[in-house]
Amino acid sequence: MTQNVTPVEAFVADFEAVNGLLAGNDLPWLSSLRRSGIEQFSGQGLPHAKLEAWKYTRLRPLEDTSFRPVNDADGSAGVASIPAVLPSDSSHPRIVFVNGTLRLDLSWLDALPDGVSIESLGQVIASDPEWVGAHLGRIGRLDGQPLTALNTAMMNCGCVIRVRRGVVVEAPIEVIYVAGLTDSPVAYHPRNLIVMEENSQATIVKLHAGLGVGAYFANAVTEVEVGDGATLRHYRVQSENRESTHLANLNVRIGKDATYDGFGLHLGGRLSRTDVFARLEGEGGHCGLNGAYLMKGREHCDTTTVIEHHAAHTTCREIFKGILDDEARGVFQGKIIVHPGAQQIDGHQLSNALLLSDRAEMDAKPELEIYADDVKCSHGATTGKLDDTSLFYLRSRGIPEALARNLLIQSFLAEVIDEVKDEAVREALMDKVIHWLPAQCFLAEEWTK
Amino acid sequence: MLEIRNLHASVDGTKILKGIDLSIEAGETHAIMGPNGSGKSTLSYVLAGREGYEVTAGEILYKGKDLTELSPEERAGEGVFLAFQYPVEIPGVSNTIFLKEALNSIRRYRGDEDLDAMAFLKVVRQKTKELNISDDMLKRAVNVGFSGGEKKRNEILQMAVLNPALAILDETDSGLDIDALKIVSDGVNALRAPDRATLVITHYQRLLDHIVPDRVHVLAKGRIQRSGGKELALELEEKGYAEFAEAAA
Numbered sequence A: 001m002t003q004n005v006t007p008v009e010a011f012v013a014d015f016e017a018v019n020g021l022l023a024g025n026d027l028p029w030l031s032s033l034r035r036s037g038i039e040q041f042s043g044q045g046l047p048h049a050k051l052e053a054w055k056y057t058r059l060r061p062l063e064d065t066s067f068r069p070v071n072d073a074d075g076s077a078g079v080a081s082i083p084a085v086l087p088s089d090s091s092h093p094r095i096v097f098v099n100g101t102l103r104l105d106l107s108w109l110d111a112l113p114d115g116v117s118i119e120s121l122g123q124v125i126a127s128d129p130e131w132v133g134a135h136l137g138r139i140g141r142l143d144g145q146p147l148t149a150l151n152t153a154m155m156n157c158g159c160v161i162r163v164r165r166g167v168v169v170e171a172p173i174e175v176i177y178v179a180g181l182t183d184s185p186v187a188y189h190p191r192n193l194i195v196m197e198e199n200s201q202a203t204i205v206k207l208h209a210g211l212g213v214g215a216y217f218a219n220a221v222t223e224v225e226v227g228d229g230a231t232l233r234h235y236r237v238q239s240e241n242r243e244s245t246h247l248a249n250l251n252v253r254i255g256k257d258a259t260y261d262g263f264g265l266h267l268g269g270r271l272s273r274t275d276v277f278a279r280l281e282g283e284g285g286h287c288g289l290n291g292a293y294l295m296k297g298r299e300h301c302d303t304t305t306v307i308e309h310h311a312a313h314t315t316c317r318e319i320f321k322g323i324l325d326d327e328a329r330g331v332f333q334g335k336i337i338v339h340p341g342a343q344q345i346d347g348h349q350l351s352n353a354l355l356l357s358d359r360a361e362m363d364a365k366p367e368l369e370i371y372a373d374d375v376k377c378s379h380g381a382t383t384g385k386l387d388d389t390s391l392f393y394l395r396s397r398g399i400p401e402a403l404a405r406n407l408l409i410q411s412f413l414a415e416v417i418d419e420v421k422d423e424a425v426r427e428a429l430m431d432k433v434i435h436w437l438p439a440q441c442f443l444a445e446e447w448t449k
Numbered sequence B: 001m002l003e004i005r006n007l008h009a010s011v012d013g014t015k016i017l018k019g020i021d022l023s024i025e026a027g028e029t030h031a032i033m034g035p036n037g038s039g040k041s042t043l044s045y046v047l048a049g050r051e052g053y054e055v056t057a058g059e060i061l062y063k064g065k066d067l068t069e070l071s072p073e074e075r076a077g078e079g080v081f082l083a084f085q086y087p088v089e090i091p092g093v094s095n096t097i098f099l100k101e102a103l104n105s106i107r108r109y110r111g112d113e114d115l116d117a118m119a120f121l122k123v124v125r126q127k128t129k130e131l132n133i134s135d136d137m138l139k140r141a142v143n144v145g146f147s148g149g150e151k152k153r154n155e156i157l158q159m160a161v162l163n164p165a166l167a168i169l170d171e172t173d174s175g176l177d178i179d180a181l182k183i184v185s186d187g188v189n190a191l192r193a194p195d196r197a198t199l200v201i202t203h204y205q206r207l208l209d210h211i212v213p214d215r216v217h218v219l220a221k222g223r224i225q226r227s228g229g230k231e232l233a234l235e236l237e238e239k240g241y242a243e244f245a246e247a248a249a
Helices: A007-021 A028-044 A060-064 A121-127 A129-135 A146-154 A388-396 A401-417 A423-436 B040-048 B072-078 B095-109 B117-130 B135-139 B148-162 B178-190 B206-210 B231-239 B242-248
Strands: A094-098 A116-120 A159-163 A173-180 A186-188 A191-196 A201-211 A216-226 A231-239 A245-254 A259-268 A271-280 A286-295 A300-309 A315-324 A329-338 A345-355 A361-370 A375-384 B002-011 B014-024 B029-033 B053-062 B080-083 B090-094 B166-170 B197-202 B215-220 B223-228
Touching (some): A028 A146, A116 A121, A121 A129, A121 A159, A121 A191, A129 A191, A159 A173, A159 A201, A201 A216, A201 A423, A216 A231, A231 A245, A245 A259, A245 A286, A259 A423, A286 A300, A286 A329, A286 A423, A300 A315, A315 A329, A315 A361, A315 A401, A329 A345, A329 A375, A345 A401, A388 A401, A388 B040, A388 B072, A388 B090, A401 A423, A401 B090, A401 B095, B014 B029, B014 B040, B014 B215, B029 B231, B040 B072, B040 B080, B040 B166, B040 B197, B080 B148, B095 B117, B095 B135, B095 B148, B117 B135, B117 B148, B178 B206, B215 B231, B223 B231
Parallel strands (some): A159 A191, A173 A201, A186 A216, A201 A231, A231 A259, A245 A271, A259 A286, A271 A300, A315 A345, B029 B197, B029 B215
Antiparallel strands (some): A116 A159, B002 B014
């Protein structure tokens, strides 16, 4: 980047350079969607600290580093061992992207159950442009969301999952994004679309994993439609490398009597932010939005959520817990909005953070906006340290201090990890947590397997 | 077994213990009684090595070794056990895993091999039976949702599994009904042995009906004011602690 080109100008120039090569450039609706994306992005610019929603998170790496778009060579990188959340035994469907390139050689997409399709965005644009045109960009907003706008312009990979009406998918579906190991910093813009048709059920586990130490920028957008009576368990793990910038925008529409059960485990990334917008649009809908973040070094992790109750008799439950060590910084901004006429609402929000170091920092901002009168909403936020008495209790039983601290961290996180209803996934997530913990202690096999 | 000489200790700069002398031989059970605020719990924390409880003078010799230099986990490894007045709840960590981590940590400290799951369960099963502790209690998170009695039984279970040489029981009778008191006391009595010493800290005499001490000491104003046989507890029950409050004033 030369000094007189702003980051926004650089991204726009990248768009103009690669636009003709992006998937579906022969489709007028898609070309115009991309064009409106880049115009919105260019008009709004990058989010900055003067915006209330971005008060605590500054996108400094995007200002300081020049990221080139990923290319095919980046995507064909040999990866010796694919990071995963679920066991690597091909017992469940999985789709793998390396630096934004679909890698069928690493994916397991044969023998999918009837009524389920798992494809890359490029594949669906080619095979069923009409269907994807009817769903893509319908939930994610471009106004006020410049990063979603940039993604909409540049979306060059992503996973499209469609579960047909009434279909219950037993095995979890795993979506894996691996990034890193490129010769210079790259940006990629995955765009995921999940459509759960009426009364369908599925569990989706998504992993973003970083390899190596070099910087990259993942700008992900996911749109989720949970149709009437459908249930989606959506578990996300972010385990990016320590130079990465990971920005994710998750947009969820929840229908009548539908359940969206979301969980995010954030284990690493120099700078990460997840924006979640969930809309409860039909009576009887439920939104679970839980998560945990474990940050160390100088990592920064921001979780910003907006849950909107548009319909009566809808419920939400939101618990986020964080562990911040060294000079790490956590941000939680959780807003629950109850719109006029949305009566009989039950909402619960909790943010707890544990600081393991005096230099770690947490900013929590819970917000309730309620425009209906028959509403039960609670929220709470705490930030504290490991409890001295608990630590002494464990040590007085012979447990060395390092292990005692680890057990207390596990104890702190267990409450939120218990929100994950799928047992195999819950164990896999706890396993990730244990491997994050400082290793200068011995753990029994129950904890390390 | 335990030799406390002229022990002074402070918490947050406040002097709590002001010259305690106490000697317990192997095989003996001693009781420390005293009014609230006399320093009973402080003494138990100082013996177990809690941070923030600073020994300012004197010494604590355990099997001839100076305890004050050791961390809490090292003291546990050496065979010191403190049953807490208020056992701590540890959500998300099962009682079984906690017990196993504790036992194997102590074994490692002593240079012994870890017990595997089978061997460990065998040890625990026998103790749980004696203490009327259900499998359910073992599976549940440490002390979470336990009644007062269950928590105290759980302390005694830990003590039985860890098999300490010096057991300190801090207000183990508080919050117990008669039945629970009996179970807990039976558990403690079952562990009495020629090579073990027990220090029972209590406000009330009733626990000492069940766990009969060899010696009773009255702690008030940070010092042992009087020592005697088990009949001293009965006298205290009758007269209260007023005399010692005055004596120390």
